[in-house]
Amino acid sequence: MLKSDRLSAEEVFEDPELKYCGECLRVCKKQSLDYGIGAYEFWGAAGYDHRFAIVSVCCEAELITYAERFPILKQRFIGRIKKLFSK
Numbered sequence: 001m002l003k004s005d006r007l008s009a010e011e012v013f014e015d016p017e018l019k020y021c022g023e024c025l026r027v028c029k030k031q032s033l034d035y036g037i038g039a040y041e042f043w044g045a046a047g048y049d050h051r052f053a054i055v056s057v058c059c060e061a062e063l064i065t066y067a068e069r070f071p072i073l074k075q076r077f078i079g080r081i082k083k084l085f086s087k
Helices: 009-014 066-086
Strands: 030-034 038-042 045-049 052-056
16 A cells, blocks of 8 residues: 555544545545446447446545444454464
8 A cells, every 4th residue: 555545644633524444444545436337329329337436545445434444343353363262
């Protein structure tokens, strides 16, 4: 991950609606990506399909809120503990 992909301390303080990466669970910058199929033709009518999504810069994963982050962290922690004691 590039250093520029992470938020600075000033940006963290200024943004009350911080979003976390759904994959690595870190605070990250947001970007808009187009997941549409692009140019298409349907019965002679030409069109262009756009499906914009706001994703994280670091992993291009879905953004989650602060409250949604903790159940994921808890689940990952329990999984690691089970692996540790199952041996």
